[in-house]
Amino acid sequence: MPSFFRRKRLMTVLIVFIVLVGLIGFSIRDRSSISIPEKFLQDTVGWVQTIFHQPIRLVDGIYTHTKDMLHVYEQNKVLKARLAEYKGSIQENQALKKENEELRATMDKSKALSDYSPIQASVIARSSDRWFEQMTINKGEENGVKKDMAVMTSEGMVGKIKSAGAFHSTVQLLSGFDRSNKISAWVEKKKGNRVFGLIEGYDDESGRLILNGIKLDEELKKGDAVVSSGMGGVFPENLRIGKVDEVVNDQFGLTKTAYIKTYADLFDINQVIVVDRAEETVENNNGEEQ
Structure with a gap:
């Protein structure tokens, strides 16, 4: 009896194996379509x-x-x-x-500037409250800088030495000038002789220098050059200052006033030249040098 059941189980396993082999062979062979169970499984x-x-x-x-x-x-x-x-x-x-x-x-x-003794200097400071009036340079008395020396850039004059320390100096700009700071000047007319005048202050509204004391009969034109005359005893001669921008009669009608536009930009200055008069030798009547 046990032998019968063993044979039956062996036959069952053999049949299942044959069916599986058949199914595998059937599934891997080339077909134009697959069976419904395969479709279901694939989906x-x-x-x-x-x-x-x-x-x-x-x-x-x-x-x-x-x-x-x-x-x-x-x-x-x-x-x-x-x-x-x-x-x-x-x-x-x-x-x-x-x-x-x-x-x-x-x-x-x-x-x-062969006729003068130029001292090159750099601007190291400008105070915010006096930006338009003064600045500080890195040269002082040890470099030959003295009070009232003219200060200029490559374009033209910008001011004068207000005070000189040992190694630094304060420059008073032309834009900070008033009637107590005068510059004797020549107006170089394009045609004709030079015209004398005094720079006496700065017009804040128009940003121009004020040149007073011009004779009524003098005819000035816009663009005429203005240079220092050297007659005031402070500034050397022939330093470029600016050019005539406008000419009007003064309030009393006795003289003319010219408004001068400076050659140099007074508000953007980095390098300057301090100008001193060169020592001159003058012979007196006895042939001696003074």
């Missing part, structure tokens, strides 16, 4: 894959997008930093170029 697996694939794809897309955004953000930070450095370099180069041009112009002007 079931496809739907399961779709259900799990969409969230995974969405998460992967979000991760990739976030990663790209972070990468773009880092690149943007680097580019902004480089752009700032580039702008800084451009501004620094422009400042250096301007300073170099001013230094060259100042040196050339110093060479041209």
Whole structure:
């Protein structure tokens, strides 16, 4: 009896194996269509894959997008930093170029002032409350600077030494001049003789020097050059000051007043020249030098 049951189980296993082999062979052979169970199984697996694939794809897309955004953000930070450095370099180069041009112009002007003793200096400070009136330079008495010496740039006169320390000096700008600070000047007419006048102050509203004491019969024109006359005993002769911008009669109708536009920019000064009269030797009647 046991032998019968063993044979029966063996036959069952053999039949199942034969059926499985047949099914496998049937499924792997080339067919134009698949069976309904296979279709059902294939669709079931496809739907399961779709259900799990969409969230995974969405998460992967979000991760990739976030990663790209972070990468773009880092690149943007680097580019902004480089752009700032580039702008800084451009501004620094422009400042250096301007300073170099001013230094060259100042040196050339110093060479041209052969009749005087030029002292080159740099502006180191301008106070905010007196920006339009005075500034500080890095030369003083140890460099030969003295009170009331003329101060100019390569374009023209800008003021005079107000006070001199050992190594630094304060410059009073032309824009801070009043009637107590006078400059004797010549107006170089384009045609005709020179015309004398006195610079007596600065018109804050128009930003021009005031040249008084011009005779009524003198005809001045816009653009006529104005230079120092040297007759006041303080400023040397023939220092460029500015040019005539407007001429009007004074309030009493006795003389004319000219408004002078300075050659130099009084509000943007970096390099200056302090001008001193060169020592002159004058022979007296006995042939001796004084």
